[in-house]
Amino acid sequence: MFGHKRRTAAPPETGGNLLIDVRHMSKIYNEGKENEVRALDDVSLAVPWGEFLCILGQSGSGKSTLMNILGCLDIPTYGTYYLNGQAVSDMKPSVLSGIRNREIGFIFQGFNLISDLTALENVELPLIYRGMPRAERRRLSVAALEAVGLGKRMDHRPAEMSGGQQQRVAIARAVAAKPPIIMADEPTGNLDSASGREIMEQLSALNQQGTSIILITHDNHLAQMARRIVTIQDGRIVSDGPGKGGLD
């Protein structure tokens, strides 16, 4: 759907070459019931291609809710979301799952690796879902694991690796097919600060190679790695400004 690498055509609906164009979006869980939660409240956000954006906020502020919608894993209650100029709410579930598969690499706090599979098999799995031929998916998976420094750990299962190594497997899995977008929800949340920093540097390197990155964190220090920081509080955007593009 997105074509490849260079994107110059301006999507007509948005009037610009935007990756993400969210307008007046709210997400209300259990709407109308007594346990109603307004997790996102009138959020508008425009993100160009190639951005390294951090969504920063405290626990419960709505970060994962926002990422789930941006990543087409959930839909807003109100408002519109255009992804690459196309209204996500108009897309069929099969189209959405295709986008998730082809265009977005996800990294989660809990790694979400499959314990029975080796590092290499974990990285290969989404490529199997994409229907990629065996030789190609093996080649891309090996290259991705080597790029995160795990060339010698490819036949290890998750339980045989450290937390930092498991997260690097998760990164390799997210990037193996070279998706144009990476969405990472607290990718360093379970790591010590040195491993966390290493992961952030790998995200930054991917961004410099042209990958658009949406990073979610509650950590103000790590957020500075991004080029732009959007702060969210009680489901609302309360600030939007530049990051330092690196860590002190």
Ligand SMILES: Nc1ncnc2c1ncn2[C@@H]1O[C@H](COP(=O)(O)OP(=O)(O)OP(=O)(O)O)[C@@H](O)[C@H]1O
């Ligand atoms: N499926 C759900 N049903 C009802 N309420 C939910 C659901 N998911 C999240 N919430 C509520 O929505 C609000 C935002 O949750 P969200 O998970 O987006 O926060 P977060 O910023 O990611 O927090 P954390 O940093 O702890 O991961 C919270 O009050 C949460 O309790």
Ligand SMILES: [Mg+2]
């Ligand atoms: Mg969260």
